[in-house]
Amino acid sequence: MKIYLDHAATTPLEPSVLEAMKPYFCNFFGNPSSTHSFGKETKEAIEDTRYKIARFLGANEDEIVFTSSGTEANNLAIKGVCFANKNKNHIITSQIEHHSVLEVCHFLEKEGFSVTYLPVDSYGFVSPDDVKKAITKKTILISIMHANNEIGTIEDIEEIGKIAWENDIYFHTDCVQTCSHIPLDVNSINADLVSISAHKLYGPKGVGALYIRRGTRIKPLLHGGGHEKGLRSSTENTPGIVGFGKAIEIAEDLMQDEIKKLTFLRDKLINGIMERVSARLNGHPEKRLPCNVNVSIKSINGEKLLLYLDREGIAASSASACSSSNEGPSHVLNAIGVPEEFIYGSIRFTLGRKTSDEEIDYVLDVLPKIVQKIEIASPIR
Ligand SMILES: *Cc1c(COP(=O)(O)O)cnc(C)c1O
DSSP states (O other), rough: OOOOBBBTTOOOHHHHHHHHHHHHHHHHHTTTTTTSSSHHHHHHHHHHHHHHHHHTTTTGGGGGEEEEEHHHHHHHHHHHHHHOOOOEEEEEEESSHHHHHHHHHHHHHHHTTTEEEEEOOOOOOOOHHHHHOOTTTTEEEEESSOOOOOOOOOOOHHHHHHHHTTTTTTOOOEEEEBTTBBBHHEEEEEETTEEGGGGGGGGTOOEEEEEEOTTTOEEEEEEEOTTTTGTSSOOOOOHHHHHHHHHHHHHHHHHHHHHHHHHHHHHHHHHHHHHSSSSESSSSSSSSSSSSSEEEEEOOHHHHHHHHHHHEEOBBBBOOOGGGTTSSSSSSHHHHHHHHHHHTTTEEEEEOOOOHHHHHHHHHHHHHHEEEEEEEEHHOO
């Protein structure tokens, strides 16, 4: 049995997405910037996808810029807006953002910008009131993620977006974990910039997009041939972009059913774990991503747990895949204040489109046995 429960790290490509991409490798290979028919074919495919993604987000086509990843979208949003608005110098973000936001902020601090990293409560919520209080005359941008990739908590970005709008400050939100998984509309959250990524929604790796509201003052990171209206030079990844569009189209059809199915399986897994081992749930019980289960098991080494689960065919994550090479407990679990005796036993399961009831039963059967085995082999305390 091989069970993949790490969909927040990446998702498998949907086979029909691959089919949609195939013609754009050998048959329709033209450079979209070329004026001949070969170029026109690929240009049309890209614009078609731009329209699909824009419509899905409630945006206009000219507000979508394709990038190479969610990471690049976050970099472009934050650096791009800060460098274009140097009459001010302050950024507001949270302590639990993805590294592709936090590291950009750390970099900008070295470039002379000042950053407020807001704390979160024990569920991982950023308080809109704290956002309001952190605003100064120098604030350029507020960047708060839609939902956290480790603990699944869904932030109140409607309220935060409203605060940004009322104070005439740009609002960026990292929606890589939410786009096509829960409803998302750029206008209802008053967002000026929204980052998304294809490989988190059953599309190909190496493609992302940034929504940029009309009128936003922003500078490019990549200079060259002036692609994407000068905001992102480089020959477009046509197959990747076409795959992105197809993946969004499929997700749009499946979303409501998937939310129901995953929420059921999520709660079954959470409740099952709580009944069988001494654990605490990280993140909010209801305001959380339908796919996300993050628990800390008392007095257990999470890395060991992960290894033993893998031997039984179960792929999970100790915190977030992006930081699994880093030392120490995750910045997110630290920020929500997971107690010492729990934090090292943290494990994240993220469910997906193909996750079945049987798979959850299997995890619930195997996990307590492994926990017991670890407890006997290396008692802590
Ligand atoms: C995965 C992820 C990213 C990075 O996206 P890539 O396309 O892998 O660069 C950014 N933010 C969040 C919340 C993510 O989960």
